[in-house]
Amino acid sequence: MKKIIIVLHLIGGSLLFGCSSSNSQKNSETPKDSIPPKTEETETKKEVPEKSQKPDADTPEAISQKLQGKWRSLDDAKSIVEFSGEFRLDIYEKEQLTKEKFSIAKACPESENPNLKSDKFEYIVAEDMCWSIDTLDDKNLILMYTARGNILRYEKIK
Secondary structure, eight states: OHHHHHHHHHHHHHHHHHHHHHHHHHHHOOOGGGSOOOOHHHHSOOOOOOOOSSOOTTSHHHHHHHHOEEEEESSOTTEEEEEETTEEEEEETTEEEEEEEOEEESBOTTOOOGGGBOSSOOEEEETTEEEEEEEESSSEEEEEETTTTEEEEEEEOO
16 A cells, blocks of 8 residues: 555656746746847937926926816715815815815824825825825816725715
8 A cells, every 4th residue: 555655646746847947948048039129229319208387297386286176976966075176175065164274294193193194295185184185187086084994985076
C-alpha cells in the first residue's frame, strides 16, 4: 500500500511540475508583433500641451464654480440643494429652508478625526456642517454628510 501511495505522489508531482514549466514557457514567450519597433516617431519627444487658462481643478475656486447651480436629490426628488455664488441653499418642495455661506476646505473645522482631513480641497463647509465631496462632475454630485456618515446623491438640474 505504501508503494502505491509513493508512486501516486511521484506521478502527481511530475504532472504538477510539467504543467508549471509549460505554463511558464508560454507566459515568457512574447509575440514579435506585440512590441512595436522603435522608429523615428516613437523616439521623438512628445509635444507638451500649452497650459490651460482655466483655473486648476483642485482649487477652491474651481470646485466652487463646478458646484454652482441646482442639484436635485436622487433619493428624494422634492429635495434640492443650490449653490449660488458663496451661498448654499436647502430647498424642499420649492420652499427655501436654509441659506448660508459655504467654503471649500481641506478638512472639517473642529474635527479631531484624521480621516476627515486631506491634502486636497474636498470638503464643503457651511456654518457648523461639513460634507465630504465624493463625486463632482457636470451631471453628478455625491456627498457624505460627515456628522452622520450618510451619503447624499444629486443630479444637476440647472
